[in-house]
Amino acid sequence: MKRSFLLFIAVVMMFGARADEGMWIPMLIGKNYEEMQRLGLRLTADDLYSINHSSLKDAILQFGGGCTAEMISDNGLLLTNHHCGYDAIANLSTVDRDLLDNGFWAHNLTEELPAQGVTALFLQSMEDVTDKVKAAVGNATGEEYNKKFDDIRKEIEDKESNRGKLVANVRSYFNGNQFFLLIYKRYTDVRLVGTPPKSLGKFGGDTDNWMWPRHTSDFSMFRIYADENNEPKPYNDKNVPYHPRKFLPVSAKGEHEGDYAMIFGYPGRTNRYEVSYGVDLAINVTNPATVTCRDLRLAIMRRHMDMNKATYLQLTSSYSSIANYWKYFIGQTEQLKRLDVVSSKAAAEAEFTKWERANNMNDGLMGKFAAMYKDYTPYAKHTTYLTECFRAPSISRMATAMKPLYDAYERNDGKLADDSLAKYIRIAKSGYSATLKTYDLATDKEMFAEMTRLFYQDVAKDQLPDIYASKIIKDKDDKSLGQYTQYTDYVFSHTFLADSNSFNEFCKSPSFSKLKKDAAVQYALSFVTNYTKNYQPKVEAFSSKRAELSKEYVHELMEQQKDKLSYPDANSTMRISYGSVLSYDPQDGVHCNYFTTLDGLIAKYKPGSDEFDAPQSLIDLYKAKDYGRYADKDGSLHTCFITNNDITGGNSGSPVMNANGELIGAAFDGNWEAMSGDIAFDKKYKRTIVCDIRFILFLIDKMGHADNLIKEMDVRY
Numbered sequence: 001m002k003r004s005f006l007l008f009i010a011v012v013m014m015f016g017a018r019a020d021e022g023m024w025i026p027m028l029i030g031k032n033y034e035e036m037q038r039l040g041l042r043l044t045a046d047d048l049y050s051i052n053h054s055s056l057k058d059a060i061l062q063f064g065g066g067c068t069a070e071m072i073s074d075n076g077l078l079l080t081n082h083h084c085g086y087d088a089i090a091n092l093s094t095v096d097r098d099l100l101d102n103g104f105w106a107h108n109l110t111e112e113l114p115a116q117g118v119t120a121l122f123l124q125s126m127e128d129v130t131d132k133v134k135a136a137v138g139n140a141t142g143e144e145y146n147k148k149f150d151d152i153r154k155e156i157e158d159k160e161s162n163r164g165k166l167v168a169n170v171r172s173y174f175n176g177n178q179f180f181l182l183i184y185k186r187y188t189d190v191r192l193v194g195t196p197p198k199s200l201g202k203f204g205g206d207t208d209n210w211m212w213p214r215h216t217s218d219f220s221m222f223r224i225y226a227d228e229n230n231e232p233k234p235y236n237d238k239n240v241p242y243h244p245r246k247f248l249p250v251s252a253k254g255e256h257e258g259d260y261a262m263i264f265g266y267p268g269r270t271n272r273y274e275v276s277y278g279v280d281l282a283i284n285v286t287n288p289a290t291v292t293c294r295d296l297r298l299a300i301m302r303r304h305m306d307m308n309k310a311t312y313l314q315l316t317s318s319y320s321s322i323a324n325y326w327k328y329f330i331g332q333t334e335q336l337k338r339l340d341v342v343s344s345k346a347a348a349e350a351e352f353t354k355w356e357r358a359n360n361m362n363d364g365l366m367g368k369f370a371a372m373y374k375d376y377t378p379y380a381k382h383t384t385y386l387t388e389c390f391r392a393p394s395i396s397r398m399a400t401a402m403k404p405l406y407d408a409y410e411r412n413d414g415k416l417a418d419d420s421l422a423k424y425i426r427i428a429k430s431g432y433s434a435t436l437k438t439y440d441l442a443t444d445k446e447m448f449a450e451m452t453r454l455f456y457q458d459v460a461k462d463q464l465p466d467i468y469a470s471k472i473i474k475d476k477d478d479k480s481l482g483q484y485t486q487y488t489d490y491v492f493s494h495t496f497l498a499d500s501n502s503f504n505e506f507c508k509s510p511s512f513s514k515l516k517k518d519a520a521v522q523y524a525l526s527f528v529t530n531y532t533k534n535y536q537p538k539v540e541a542f543s544s545k546r547a548e549l550s551k552e553y554v555h556e557l558m559e560q561q562k563d564k565l566s567y568p569d570a571n572s573t574m575r576i577s578y579g580s581v582l583s584y585d586p587q588d589g590v591h592c593n594y595f596t597t598l599d600g601l602i603a604k605y606k607p608g609s610d611e612f613d614a615p616q617s618l619i620d621l622y623k624a625k626d627y628g629r630y631a632d633k634d635g636s637l638h639t640c641f642i643t644n645n646d647i648t649g650g651n652s653g654s655p656v657m658n659a660n661g662e663l664i665g666a667a668f669d670g671n672w673e674a675m676s677g678d679i680a681f682d683k684k685y686k687r688t689i690v691c692d693i694r695f696i697l698f699l700i701d702k703m704g705h706a707d708n709l710i711k712e713m714d715v716r717y
Helices: 003-011 032-039 082-091 130-137 142-160 276-307 309-338 341-358 365-390 394-400 403-411 418-436 441-458 467-472 482-493 500-508 512-517 519-534 536-560 598-604 616-624 693-703 707-712
Strands: 060-063 067-071 077-080 120-128 167-173 178-187 189-195 220-226 260-265 575-580 584-587 590-592 595-597 638-643 655-657 663-670 688-692
Touching (some): 032 260, 082 220, 130 142, 178 220, 276 341, 276 441, 341 536, 365 441, 394 519, 441 467, 482 519, 519 536, 595 598, 598 616
Antiparallel strands (some): 120 178, 260 655
16 A cells, blocks of 8 residues: 555544544545444445445436436436536526426436536546655645646546546645545436426525525436447437446435435535635635625626516526525625634634644744735735626626637737637637627626626725726716716627627638727726736735645644544545434524425415415325325425535535435535535534435426336335
């Protein structure tokens, strides 16, 4: 066994085992297994993860690049969240055939619909490559480190990808102290099988998002297709359903308080090694900035979506994504303050500093962190507003996509050879087409005017791009929208980007003079040039220094607390968490039960509401109490339940399994009281919200009349 692998095992012994906290690497479950058994697990460690035979890891996949899904049949059928399939469902919907609002169920394979752009990624193996990476990068820092790391990463990935047949990723763990090579197989022929109507898939809308109690049927179903050898192949009508190495049996027996609960998935990002200075910056600058921008963006989008059904279908996926993390940052800020995370981290850092001195390290890491954040803070809002405000209008992103062409012209005195010109036009077309799907002229004009005003009002005046002084601001004291609307009208009437026909005409006969005169390009380049020239160097220096200090900090924590058990931050690689089905008390005198029922959904039901409406077919089933085999022992139909498992974004769609490895639900959210969790885990309040598999089966069977799907699964009653 390699020395670095032994070091990793030692690292995994920090902080003491906790059943509810931790996103653990399945390959290195190690000491955790005993705790999992104590909580009730009845599987072997080899059942969880093995490269020699099928194991639970083979039933779990990364879905669409940002979610998790699980195989639930031998015939390629998978389950994930409704919000994970939302974009694909919206793209397959039209005004005349609105699958998003009305729901959809395929009653045979021929009715399944190709979900273009959706991918399914299966983990094949993991290998420790820490020694190889560290030998290649040596003692390099900053840009030199980044270059050397990119070189060795690419070398390893190219070698292990089997000429592109596999996906090879070298990923960093423990803030750059460990490195693993992960090998995946990617399938791209994925087809929509079933989805409840949006009224159920998003029941509760923004109001209930991140809240408990919950009654949302947040699930959708897809099928993976492969060639005749079960290998990946692009969409082809001759492809056949994929046969996984492992699929999950389904338990319809129900769950109870204290039952073992286990989650596999691909959690996106946590930052639990963040220092107090970073938390303070998030609370006071970056989170509020993000919320302010998204507040306005959502209000504008909502107005236009409400006025036009086609606009609604075009923008709804983007709106949902923006809204999700708009509320997330509100909640995270509130809980970081409530739990006084800055103070608790500062106290731990003071103890760490004492340990440094006692062990003659004298690195003064906390002082370096303090100085670094102090230098960066004046530019943090500008950086956030560039992404959340300037880039909010589609026209800004379209114009920014023209910059490579603009720069190439400028480097070559306005003249480009045919091959170079063709290359840069392809880049421009790619950027334009990617943005066009969310471009609605009326929405974008209002968004452009409002975002231009917001940037001017909120960003420090000495950091503004010169376009404000030269073109936009006529009266510095005028805070109305008037002058921004006038400028917006000017921009949209003096750009070839606002209309796809004009853009295509430009691409057929491009010229530097036309590009320079374009009002949208002038606007975007003023922002981008201002940032890249004056602020990007500061941001990059901050990011580089932060990475170096964080790596050193975590390395020293390993030394300080080497007798305890720990786990690396989430980084979109497969993890396992374990715990129990568990109720909680969010505040004094308030108890939250561990499950909800259809009775609670009906109590929230508001006919015609955008958030709390429900299909008449569900109302009829409720009135008849026609729950079939899916009712609980007391006759009620459970909709959702909660566990104390540790998850984050990316775990959406993750399977929640019982002690036998049977599927009991699909994880889809966290609770409001624990939204500090990505930075500071709170054992008392942290809960995972799960859609009960019995509610899912009920909707498939009783509402969707898709008993073909029920028969396909291994359902255990």
